[in-house]
Amino acid sequence: MKIKIIVTLKSGVLDPQGKAIQQTLTGMGFNDVKEVRQGKYFDIETNESDEAKAKKNVDEMCKKLLANLVIEDYKIL
Amino acid sequence: MRSSVIIFPGSNCDRDMDVALKKYGFKNHMIWHNDITLPKCDLVVLPGGFSYGDYLRCGSIAGKSKIIQSVIDFAKSGGLVLGICNGFQILTETGLLPGVLQQNKYLNFICRNVHVKVNDKKNKYFKDISKDILELHIAHNEGNYFCSEEELKVIEDNNQIALTYCNSDGSNNNDSNPNGALKNIAGIFNKEKNVLGMMPHPERMIDKYLSGEDGSVFFENLIRNSK
Numbered sequence: 001m002k003i004k005i006i007v008t009l010k011s012g013v014l015d016p017q018g019k020a021i022q023q024t025l026t027g028m029g030f031n032d033v034k035e036v037r038q039g040k041y042f043d044i045e046t047n048e049s050d051e052a053k054a055k056k057n058v059d060e061m062c063k064k065l066l067a068n069l070v071i072e073d074y075k076i077l
Numbered sequence: 078m079r080s081s082v083i084i085f086p087g088s089n090c091d092r093d094m095d096v097a098l099k100k101y102g103f104k105n106h107m108i109w110h111n112d113i114t115l116p117k118c119d120l121v122v123l124p125g126g127f128s129y130g131d132y133l134r135c136g137s138i139a140g141k142s143k144i145i146q147s148v149i150d151f152a153k154s155g156g157l158v159l160g161i162c163n164g165f166q167i168l169t170e171t172g173l174l175p176g177v178l179q180q181n182k183y184l185n186f187i188c189r190n191v192h193v194k195v196n197d198k199k200n201k202y203f204k205d206i207s208k209d210i211l212e213l214h215i216a217h218n219e220g221n222y223f224c225s226e227e228e229l230k231v232i233e234d235n236n237q238i239a240l241t242y243c244n245s246d247g248s249n250n251n252d253s254n255p256n257g258a259l260k261n262i263a264g265i266f267n268k269e270k271n272v273l274g275m276m277p278h279p280e281r282m283i284d285k286y287l288s289g290e291d292g293s294v295f296f297e298n299l300i301r302n303s304k
Binding site: 013014016017020064065066068070071 | 133134137141169170176177179180181182183184221223224225228257
């Protein structure tokens with residue numbers, strides 16, 4: 001089973017890379033860009049066949065390693 | 078006094094730290110990250126560098142390495158644990174220190190000398206130190222200290238801010254903040270003040286002919302207080 005995870009910076013946390021991307025997009029003529037926030041995406045393939053159990057394990061992985069909860073939020077898709 | 082420097086794959090200030098510790102009288106051992114136990118010692122140092130290639134987040138993989146549980150146990154028992162630069166990032170990832178080191182505000186790698194102010198002397202690292210302002214070297218891409226407002230209040234109430242970036246006269250402002258760090262924070266203690274994380278590299282400032290000597294002031298003081 002494959003599980004997808006998205007890790008993003010919490011709102012209010014400075015994202016200088018997102019800001020640089022936003023400024024570049026605006027400079028390229030995409031004038032409608034209001035804000036860009038950059039994040040991370042993980043594809044985890046697991047041997048666990050029970051979806052609920054697999055997601056519970058992935059939730060623990062997010063809390064312990066994949067996200068730093070001081071500045072990041074995660075979403076299991 | 079005995080010290081241990083942990084080497085992770087990608088550490089690159091481990092030997093400089095070894096030279097500095099020995100110069101000021103520590104009997105130092107180099108410890109590989111795959112070891113499980115620490116030798117008996119008074120000080121553990123997590124050196125600067127790019128442990129595990131800075132993969133995922135700086136210090137995050139090193140923060141789960143085999144030796145780390147021993148370092149955490151050593152810190153919890155009151156032992157001195159010092160993290161420099163990447164070592165500071167590792168200490169925040171283990172939870173021994175609050176907050177996080179984010180990418181520098183202007184997205185540039187900064188490599189230059191800075192001045193830092195010693196904010197608290199009621200601890201073994203800075204007790205009786207002869208200088209209040211030290212000129213030290215920084216070299217990092219992720220040194221922008223950040224924590225939540227609630228955490229900051231706790232840190233300030235407990236005097237856990239160890240060092241702040243300042244001008245040569247000791248004043249703190251935006252001009253003296255190289256990386257956008259919250260409150261100009263360059264170094265932080267844990268609540269008990271036996272764990273210190275700092276972005277500047279004292280081990281690079283121990284030779285009057287090559288660099289400067291404010292790192293010497295730091296190490297001389299540290300070994301005196303470790304006894």
